[in-house]
Amino acid sequence: MKNKFDKDGNPSIGTVVYVDSESVLAQLTTENFDSVRVGAMVGIYTHFGGVYIIGTVSKITSQFDESEDNDNVLSNQFKLNIVGTFYEKIGERNNILQRGVSIYPRLNDVVFAFSQKNLTLLMTSSSSNVSIEKQLDIGSFSINNTSRAVLDGNKFFQKHAAIVGSTGSGKSWTVATLLEKASKLNYDNIIVFDIHGEYYPLTEGKEKIADKLSLGRDSNFQLPYWLLNRSELLSMFVDHGDNDAPNQISRFTKHILDLKKQSINCFEGNDITVDSPIPFNIKTVVELLKKDDEETIQASGSGTRTKKGIWNGKLTRFISRLETKMNDARYGFMFNPKAATMETSWLLEFYSSLLSNNSEKKGIKIIDLSEVPSDILPTVTGTLARLLFDFQSWTLSSDRTPIAILADEAHLYIPQNGNSSEKQAARNFERIAKEGRKYGMSLVIVSQRPSEVNATVLSQASNFVVLRLNNESDKNRIKNLLPDNMNDALSQLPLLELGEAIIIGDSIILPNKIKIDKPTLKPDSNTIAFWDDWETKELTNDHLSRTIKNILSQSFLP
Numbered sequence: 300m301k302n303k304f305d306k307d308g309n310p311s312i313g314t315v316v317y318v319d320s321e322s323v324l325a326q327l328t329t330e331n332f333d334s335v336r337v338g339a340m341v342g343i344y345t346h347f348g349g350v351y352i353i354g355t356v357s358k359i360t361s362q363f364d365e366s367e368d369n370d371n372v373l374s375n376q377f378k379l380n381i382v383g384t385f386y387e388k389i390g391e392r393n394n395i396l397q398r399g400v401s402i403y404p405r406l407n408d409v410v411f412a413f414s415q416k417n418l419t420l421l422m423t424s425s426s427s428n429v430s431i432e433k434q435l436d437i438g439s440f441s442i443n444n445t446s447r448a449v450l451d452g453n454k455f456f457q458k459h460a461a462i463v464g465s466t467g468s469g470k471s472w473t474v475a476t477l478l479e480k481a482s483k484l485n486y487d488n489i490i491v492f493d494i495h496g497e498y499y500p501l502t503e504g505k506e507k508i509a510d511k512l513s514l515g516r517d518s519n520f521q522l523p524y525w526l527l528n529r530s531e532l533l534s535m536f537v538d539h540g541d542n543d544a545p546n547q548i549s550r551f552t553k554h555i556l557d558l559k560k561q562s563i564n565c566f567e568g569n570d571i572t573v574d575s576p577i578p579f580n581i582k583t584v585v586e587l588l589k590k591d592d593e594e595t596i597q598a599s600g601s602g603t604r605t606k607k608g609i610w611n612g613k614l615t616r617f618i619s620r621l622e623t624k625m626n627d628a629r630y631g632f633m634f635n636p637k638a639a640t641m642e643t644s645w646l647l648e649f650y651s652s653l654l655s656n657n658s659e660k661k662g663i664k665i666i667d668l669s670e671v672p673s674d675i676l677p678t679v680t681g682t683l684a685r686l687l688f689d690f691q692s693w694t695l696s697s698d699r700t701p702i703a704i705l706a707d708e709a710h711l712y713i714p715q716n717g718n719s720s721e722k723q724a725a726r727n728f729e730r731i732a733k734e735g736r737k738y739g740m741s742l743v744i745v746s747q748r749p750s751e752v753n754a755t756v757l758s759q760a761s762n763f764v765v766l767r768l769n770n771e772s773d774k775n776r777i778k779n780l781l782p783d784n785m786n787d788a789l790s791q792l793p794l795l796e797l798g799e800a801i802i803i804g805d806s807i808i809l810p811n812k813i814k815i816d817k818p819t820l821k822p823d824s825n826t827i828a829f830w831d832d833w834e835t836k837e838l839t840n841d842h843l844s845r846t847i848k849n850i851l852s853q854s855f856l857p
Contacts (some may be wrong), residue, residue: 304351304387304394305437306344308414310334313377313793314410315343323354325410325831327375328375333618335414337813340410340421340442342385343404349387352394352404353421354379379410381806384628386423389405394424398808405805415443422446422809435480441589441799441812448813450762452481455801455806456703456741457758463777469798470745471497473764475818476706477743478663482508487662488654488685492680494708495667497824508820509663512652513746514632514679515670520652522679523636524581527554528574531682535675536725547617550610562643578641581634583764585621588614628852629672633679635760646727650690654702670855674720677712681724688731693737704731709744710751725753750776762804764815 312334314682316749317324323343329333335341337357358378384402412420423442423665435452439445464470474491478501481487491498491509502511512520524532529552536551537544558579559571571577592615594608624632639645656662671679687702706728708712713728714721732755733739744760746752752774759779769773769792778789780801789801795812803810848856 304385304420305414305417309342309411309417310414311409311411312341315406316376317401317402318406320403321763322357322378323352323378323404323410324376324378327359327377333560337361338442340413340418340809340811341379341396342413343410344409345402345404346408347402350402351385352381352400352402353385353809353833354381355712361715365516391675393421396421396424396808407543409481409572418443419446420667426569434815435477435806437480438815439811439816440809444814446806450520450802450806452806453803455762456701458744458761459734459735459744460486460762460764460804461746461749461757461760462746462766463744463746463768463773464800465769465773466747467473467797468747468766468768468795469800469815470747470766471822471824472798473766473800474498474707474745474813475501475820475822476816478705479508479818479820480665482661484662486656486700488656489703489705490683491655491662491663491665492683492707492712493665493667494669494676494711494825495613496667497822498665498707499667501663501820502665502824504820506820508661509665510661511665511667513667515667518632518670520666521636521640521649521680522633522751523578523640524633525641526649526686527574527678527682528685530723530726531678531685534720535624536617537719538616538620541616541718543613543616546613548608550588550591550614551584551617554584558583577643579626581621585618585625588618588621592618600790627672629670630675633675653687654690654700667710673711677717677721677724679711681707681720681727684731685727688727688735688738688740691735691740694738699739701741702802703741703743705743706747707745709746709756711749713756715751715753722752726754729755732756749773752776758797760804762806764802765789765792765799766798766800768792817854 311328313325313327315323316326320838337356339356339361341354341356343354347479351825356377356379360376361376362376364480367580368713371620381400383396383398384399384400387393389395390519422443423446435450435455437450438448462470462473466830475498478489478491481489496532498509499511501507501509502644514522532552533548537547541547554574556571557574559575559577562577562579588616591608592612594611595605596608605657624630633791641651653664666683668676668679684704687704690701691699712721713725717725728742731742735741742756742760742773744752744757748770749757757776760780763777765777766776774789774792779817798815798817800813800815801810845856
């Protein structure tokens, strides 16, 4: 058979001397000393013919004789972590690689290094288990660059994923490659939260793979305040340390509900709640709150004497916070929306701009959030995520199409700890992380600081693309989320090259170093060449003037 496993071509490198449930210790043979290196893929011949245990070398040690001649090496040993089992044949299928192990090696079983031919066969078999229509071809294996690293596209998105790595490690490159691969599907649906506006090259030119939506002064996408639910609105305006916070919440909620109920005549549906996405005039809410805050009532026992009403003076600080946000030009996309958005019928346009994937609209939507103020960023991203989840949960299962949210720089708006708006946003993402799979919703978390990302959200990820990580707390966060036998593999993280990653999870059988393919359309995230620019790039008055105008307008002017 053309692709038959060649047992005779594999050099023997040792014998098993210790076995536990996750790793094996082997005695190294002297004749093939050079064949063993950290990160190498090795196999073990089992007592079942045609069945081989697969592992990766994680440690090599030498013990020295303590006698007078202490330069004599007593033994050389190496540790390997078990990652899978290779079967020459199962039923009618040949060359099958499966994750995990059903049989364990015995003492004195032979450990071997793969010949180049057999290594290629092994890597190819890891991809051949994934049917063609499910294949996500992401790059090549570093230990055998002729073999493609193919992920199971279904499993990568079904149970959420995380792409993590220090700045300059190749995260944006990896994200762009992932989007490029997905764009080749007929009806892909991925929403990208682009915090720094770096993915715009993917939305330009004839070869573009995505449509750009922007939020800001000159936005082509709208997020009017009435789309926010009660909790999201309150997280922006209420100071829970204020003694009058309960009164403020009560009146704010009542006025919004009353105004929404006034729209019931033009709305065909069931009972209206304060969270129903029904337009209301927030300026009217302010007027009603001011009336409450200034109201006086007749004092008992006197026909002319008055006293403060029940809400008098208790809403002043709340009104001030509300008006400050409403009058800030940076929040215009939310509090001064276009007139066309103030109709319930506009929801069709809103969801169409996010989710349509046809001949006119790309399935990948990149939402440029670079002009959104940082203090409102968690509210914006959390609200968008919640609105997408609401859409999926209210869609008939027969009509439902999967949606993935790619949350770039997730630590900025889904933090482990935060203020009220950040906590509210985190709750929205937590719900998707825990329940999204049932409704065809997936999260892809992208961060350079995984230790700062909400633990609940990150813990739900079943696939990890781990690029170079230098910070110990970041490495420890990832290690704590993975099986113990993967920890040794992650010790290589500081040594990974640009665009090189260790991929671990349900979508790949063999966790190993992978060189991610370069994207055709590269994001605008290249590290600035300080030394070169200091030599060649002059900062002129024109540059200064243009930047000052941007600062004054709080937007990027043409």
